Amino acid sequence: MEHVDRQGHLTGMLAERCLGAADWFQSLRDTICAGFEEIENIADNTQIAREKGQPAGNFERQNWQRDGGGGGQISVMKGRVFEKVGVNISVVHGLFSDSFRSQIPGAEGDGRFWAGGISLVAHPQNPFVPAAHMNTRFVVTSKAWFGGGGDLTPIMPAEVEAKAFHKDLQECCMRHDDEYYAKYKKWCDEYFHLKHRNEPRGAGGIFYDYLDSGDWQADFDFTRDVGKSFNQSYNQIVRSTMEKSWTEADRHHQLVRRGRYVEFNLLYDRGTLFGLKTGGNIEAILMSLPPEVRWP
Secondary structure, three states: OOOEOOOOOEOHHHHHHHHHHHHHHHHHHHHHHHHHHHHHHOOOOOHHHHHHOOOOOOOEEEEEEOOOOEEEEEEEEOOOOEEEEEEEEEEEEEEOOHHHHOOOOOOOOOOEEEEEEEEEEEEEOOOOOOEEEEEEEEEEOOOEEEEEEEEEEOOOOOHHHHHHHHHHHHHHHHOOOOOHHHHHHHHHHHHOEEOOOOEEOOOEEEEEEEEOOOOHHHHHHHHHHHHHHHHHHHHHHHHHHOOOOOOHHHHHHHHHHHHHHHHHHHHOOHHHHHHHHOOOOHHHHHHHOOOOOOOO
């Protein structure tokens, strides 16, 4: 890995870039959490608040350290709009295992790496509020790249919400490259596909990886815009749907559909694999799983 001293610390411009990326992921986390807590605070007219007196939720944070280097912070909230939402940040570094380094670009040689990122998964109480996922990351081996994206998983029909979500992501992509949206939407559709069921996980979004255009600042700007655009779009979707009424049949359907989310994350998700293979925090890795689920 270039720009690494004998103690394994990043130096020079690469260190500045890693620090800048890590600072951004933390700042985005703070913005997202504040927005979600604001939603909880104004949710007096939601069904679960009216019928069960559920109070507004607040994020609880837990720090963790990785034995091989680095660590992160888990932020989880359980409330009257969000049955469970997690927004995690991490900065980890060290050595990939011999068996895993061959799967990571630029790690085939000595296996050293640095990785920072943010990961969000939201499972709402109301079946008519779509679940959602977003993550962005910066990874360094002997190469360096950005990756991430965001996608929407409606439980009930949500054509209007899905259309608005895609419009917002398309506008985000178009601000940076005319080809990004079509390419990254297709990548998302192919990635978030349950092969064993031959069905999509949800309404899609965008997914990208190994982004290294040769202009680091441009790639970083796009990655930041993805995070901001997702946050603004999803925040509006939650606000516009959280007061809809639902039935016990709707709830049953929601729990069954959540099973698909579990299946994907345990069978196919790259982030889950990366976290487990690099000695990450198990609770942070499995934060994406819903608090309640059933299979028919």
